[in-house]
Amino acid sequence: MPELPEVETVRLGLEQNILGKKISKVEVFHPRATNPKSIAPLDSLTGSKIISVNRRGKFLWLELNRSEVLLAHLGMSGQFKVSERNAKIEKHMRVRISLNTKAFEVRFIDQRTFGWLSVDQSSAGIPNSVEHIALDIFDPKFNRKEVKANFLQRKTEIKRALLNQEIMSGVGNIYADESLWLAKIHPERACSELTDFELELLLNSVAEVMGAALKVGGTSFDEQYKNVNGESGYFDIELCAYGQDGEPCSRCGSEIRRIAFANRSSHFCPKCQVNRRPKKRKV
Secondary structure, three states, rough: OOHHHHHHHHHHHHHHHHHHOOEEEEOOOOOOEOOOOOOOOOOHHHOEEEEEEEEOOOEEEEEOOOOOEEEEEEEOOOOEEEOOOOOOOOOOOOEEEEEEOOOOOEEEOOOOOOOOEEEEEEEEEHHHHHHHOOOOEEEEEEEOOOOHHHHHOOOOHHHHHHHOOOOOOOOHHHHHHHHHHHOOOOOOOEHOOOOHHHHHHHHHHHHHHHHHHOOOOOOOOOOOOOOOOOOOOEEEHHHOOOOOOOEOOOOOEOOOOOEEEEEEEEEEEEOOOOOOOOOOOOO
């Protein structure tokens, strides 16, 4: 599933191409491309002017010159592509957004049909459906102290907490594994057992890993993620933990292991990321 670096790459690509344009037509080619919670049909936005392209965590939305917004989630394989109008139609195109330009259009392509678009109301610039999503680590209002306190009060595994979009958004399975590897923290360590130093190190690792991924357009596997011009991200060649099971750890040489975790897989180095309890804090 596209995570923060991939979604931010898409946001930047859309922003560079469609700001100030008007939506002249919206065509939906698959029923699952529209979220059932959409407050209106997608074509009700015809005539709207695009004011900005925004993101929170893994959600994207177009702010328009009206109270409604066009909200999107890429799901597992959703892609926005800015295409020439006469370009060949992609097999898995689900929505086509025509603009007041003859040069190009925006296509929503989704092989697995878990992604969606919807019309939503917004409050203070945030869509109603996204209000419960926490800020991500790159947001200027992100509060490290509050996030660390939130982690510390939980007894669940730190990997599970990292994936909780209501604590800190934007981190998915790939960047959780990479950040935990960089911070030398075992994915099954209990949040409440971590020290403030370890949590600070983890947040720094999240920022470092996702910042590096963003610079190269995110992570692409096969055809599951591409940016708006159809190009793949290149961070997959730099992965140290995720998907590297059986390979030597680039830090210590031990074999990277994979374990089942919350209906997914978790990858870690058994030597660098030991699942141990910290010493008891002095009272």
